[in-house]
Amino acid sequence: MENRVVITGLGVCAPNGIGLEEFGNALENGKSGIRFYKELEELNFGCQIAGGPIIKNIDLNKYFTNIQLRGLEATGLIYGVISGKDAWDDAGLKIPEDDEPDWDNGVVFGTGMLGVDRFRNAIYAVDEGNVRRSGSTTVIQTMASGISAFLGGMLGCGNQVTTNSSACSTGTEALLMGYERVKSGKAKRMLVGSCSDSGPYIWGGFDAMRILPRNYNDKPELASRPMSVSAAGFVPGSGAGALVLESLDSALGRNAHIYAEVLGGSVNSGGHRGGGSMTAPNSKAVQHCITQAIENANISQNDIDVVNGHLTATTKDPVEIENWSIALRRKGMDFPYINSFKGMFGHCLAAAGSVECVGTVLQFKHQKIFGNINCEDIHPEILKTVDESRIPRKSMSHKPEIIAKASFGFGDVNACVIFKRYSKN
The missing domain is CATH 3.40.47.10 (Thiolase/Chalcone synthase)
Structure with missing residues (x-):
């Protein structure tokens, strides 16, 4: 017998809002998170605007230990952990406190490229003959599966923990991968989502392809124009979103709030x-x-x-x-x-x-x-x-x-x- 699958937790770290309340209100009120980046101007980008989450006022100690924060440069990993941990908390789920992982919980969290800034700095260190200066966390921050492994370890998940990557469809594909696992009874709960780094090393390739708008640097909020005859290309962005998928029986058994069902x-x-x-x-x-x-x-x-x-x-x-x-x-x-x-x-x-x-x-x-x-x-x-x-x-x-x-x-x-x-x- 196949399980019905429901959504019991949500988390988001988006350019126009971090957390469900801020993000939901921004969507309802048409608030833009696209802004001008001085750094892109200085690097001679044609498109000098983008959408990136503003995390400067976020207390990262809610999500990372002081040791984990040392040398942490992978913005996508930061966004992913914020959204993933918030979704888990929103679902009312606990983290195992003993040495036994929770075999019923898993993670499918996708990404495209992770930790590009960190990788750049590590390359420079190696090229200069200072391998040790590349940092002991370079691998964790730059391997694609770093985000799923990080979340899986943080939440004590003992079921499948993996990362998928399929360009712009990554997040929706991750959701469907988790859905199939819960539906088939191979897991009770799956944290699913995806993340993307921000910054010039991610956005530069698209600017070089000349598929980004170049005439809105002085009016960034008007630049992204889906379905418009005056659309001039997509505005690059970054962030992360996360959803907790759960079997209906499990959700009802713990009286969880249910946002929607995945059909x-x-x-x-x-x-x-x-x-x-x-x-x-x-x-x-x-x-x-x-x-x-x-x-x-x-x-x-x-x-x-x-x-x-x-x-x-x-x-x-x-x-x-x-x-x-x-x-x-x-x-x-x-x-x-x-x-x-x-x-x-x-x-x-x-x-x-x-x-x-x-x-x-x-x-x-x-x-x-x-x-x-x-x-x-x-x-x-x-x-x-x-x-x-x-x-x-x-x-x-x-x-x-x-x-x-x-x-x-x-x-x-x-x-x-x-x-x-x-x-x-």
Whole structure:
């Protein structure tokens, strides 16, 4: 017998808010976390704006020991630990105090590149012949699985503890990996999520590709424009999001708060065929991913009343909307409400899926559809598919029942998950 899987904890470290209250209020009120970075200007970046969490007022001793904080430079690891530990606490879960790990709890926490700043400094030390100066924590901070290992050890998890990496779809894929483990009964609880480093060594490659907006350095809050005809490229971001997935029986047995139920989902690849490439999705694969997610969730296309898209503020936004329309077999006024949070914090890269999943689930709690900012001028190709009223510019009162959330990543990889308002039936 398969388990029903529910969400009992959330945590987030995002450019426009750290913690559920600050982040949820920012999404509801359309608050941007995109800002100008003097460092990027000094390094001659074309795009000198980005979205990064502001942690200077966060007491890191709540998350790390003084020893762990020494030489800690991996921003993605910091963001991931903040969100992961907060999600665990939000779920009301305890940390084992004895030498026995909790065999029922595990972690799937993804990343793209981890500890780039630390790696840079270590390389310089080695090149200068000062190997010892590279630091004894360099490996921990720079190995991709450092974040899952760190959280797994912090929380005493004895089940699977691993890291996945699939570009922009990493966080949504991690959620589905944890979902399958709980659903099959191989774990009672899984902490899932993803994180991304911040800074010029992460964002520089995208600036070199000339796919970032260069005309908004003096007005950063207007730069990320999903679904807009004036969209000029995605704004790079960073951060982390985390969710605690738990079997329904376990959650009910300890009287846990339940945010939503995970009905199912799908991951696939376009195989770099049919127009798919390292940087562009194969539309048929995107449609297939959405269709398979709906089938796996055992619902119909008409059951979905809200979509949170990938929608990065590039020329591919109209194509994504068309793919949703084909997969859902819906258009015009029949199209679900759709939103993109990237207008408020940019594209958080490997963290995008998890940060946006947290925001998506918060819509059940707030009983709102969070609004889209910076799309006053919706792309005319999108309006051929979707009625303008289905793209709310401001948050609107609505009690969503089923929300589809998707992430489409570099490398032609896709992930789609279906969330449902929890009910006992």
